[in-house]
Amino acid sequence: MRILSGIQPSGTLHIGNYFGAMKRHVEQQAKGDAFYFIADLHALTTVQNAEALRSNVLNQSLDYLAVGFDPKKCTFYRQSDLTEVTELAWYLSCVTPMGLLERCHSYKDKVAKKLIASHGLFAYPVLMAADILIVRADVVPVGKDQKQHVEVTRDIALKFNNTFGETFPIPEVDIAKEVAVVPGIDGQKMSKSYDNTIGIFEDEGSIKKKVMSIKTDSKNLGESLDPKNCNVFDLYKLVASAADLKRMEADYRSGAIGYGDAKKRLLEALLSYFKPFKEQRAKLAKDPAYIEKVLKEGASKARATASKVMEDVRKKVGVK
Ligand code: ADP
Numbered sequence: 001m002r003i004l005s006g007i008q009p010s011g012t013l014h015i016g017n018y019f020g021a022m023k024r025h026v027e028q029q030a031k032g033d034a035f036y037f038i039a040d041l042h043a044l045t046t047v048q049n050a051e052a053l054r055s056n057v058l059n060q061s062l063d064y065l066a067v068g069f070d071p072k073k074c075t076f077y078r079q080s081d082l083t084e085v086t087e088l089a090w091y092l093s094c095v096t097p098m099g100l101l102e103r104c105h106s107y108k109d110k111v112a113k114k115l116i117a118s119h120g121l122f123a124y125p126v127l128m129a130a131d132i133l134i135v136r137a138d139v140v141p142v143g144k145d146q147k148q149h150v151e152v153t154r155d156i157a158l159k160f161n162n163t164f165g166e167t168f169p170i171p172e173v174d175i176a177k178e179v180a181v182v183p184g185i186d187g188q189k190m191s192k193s194y195d196n197t198i199g200i201f202e203d204e205g206s207i208k209k210k211v212m213s214i215k216t217d218s219k220n221l222g223e224s225l226d227p228k229n230c231n232v233f234d235l236y237k238l239v240a241s242a243a244d245l246k247r248m249e250a251d252y253r254s255g256a257i258g259y260g261d262a263k264k265r266l267l268e269a270l271l272s273y274f275k276p277f278k279e280q281r282a283k284l285a286k287d288p289a290y291i292e293k294v295l296k297e298g299a300s301k302a303r304a305t306a307s308k309v310m311e312d313v314r315k316k317v318g319v320k
């Protein structure tokens with residue numbers, strides 16, 4: 001079974017990215033034939049500064065390797081190194097109905113916010129389909145917000161197969177059920193666009209400030225708190241041990257804990273959960289040449305598969 005996923009290098013990774021996507025990617029390395037990449041071409045739809053893009057790619061690669069991506073267990077590469085992807089995107093775009101793309105939330109949302117939509121943003125799902133189909137991936141693990149894009153990939157693959165003959169398997173989307181949406185410090189979905197994130201590699205002082213500012217209701221000390229309806233508790237669930245979680249839940253219900261102390265427990269659990277990752281990242285950051293080597297080797301591993309698929313595709317569409 002072939003697994004594939006990508007993350008955009010368009011900002012600092014937060015714990016929503018980790019629990020919604022990266023953690024499972026790390027676990028899945030052991031289960032199958034996994035392909036993971038840094039989606040720098042997709043990031044170009046928003047990051048339009050060469051220095052920033054380059055440094056984001058390097059930083060994101062460090063982040064990934066630090067949280068446990070292992071280039072020996074998976075194929076880890078930079079999207080732009082696999083140049084065949086953009087060629088495939090063109091062939092796919094020629095069988096993609098406009099209406100399919102016009103229905104995509106990510107595009108519709110930007111237009112609704114009166115942001116100027118580029119053709120790149122509109123065609124974003126086609127490039128994503130190319131990422132997935134170029135290695136004939138079977139399963140695509142992503143967060144809920146990317147589900148529609150994978151569904152578009154399925155439609156495009158079907159359309160291509162119907163037009164040119166059986167070429168691509170139809171990939172399945174795989175959404176983590178138990179942590180579908182990680183809340184941010186304001187209670188909305190944690191997202192870099194909402195300025196409500198807690199970074200995986202953020203320093204202690206800054207995490208502390210954010211944790212202490214998490215929105216809660218205004219129950220008084222001594223009152224019973226509702227663990228089912230609390231951002232602090234929702235975040236604690238992700239990083240606490242089973243025993244600590246049980247204790248916190250009991251203390252919530254009995255009124256033995258107030259939000260101030262709950263936040264302190266959350267802070268402690270967050271810091272200890274992410275400490276090993278921070279240490280590993282600091283080690284890797286000393287050798288940027290190693291990161292470049294890993295990415296290049298990953299791309300040539302991916303190319304072994306992609307070039308065969310492309311030979312088949314070129315013949316099927318008639319350019320070879
Ligand atoms: P952001 O919302 O911060 O812009 P991205 O869209 O870059 O995040 O998401 C990268 C990956 O992380 C995707 O697979 C996405 O589904 C997942 N993800 C992002 N935010 C969350 C969240 N709050 N909860 C769960 N998963 C998330």
Ligand code: TRP
Binds near residue numbers: 006146
């Ligand atoms: N669009 C995805 C995101 O923003 C990143 C991505 C690009 C991706 N290509 C992909 C994810 C292919 C899965 C498969 O999170």
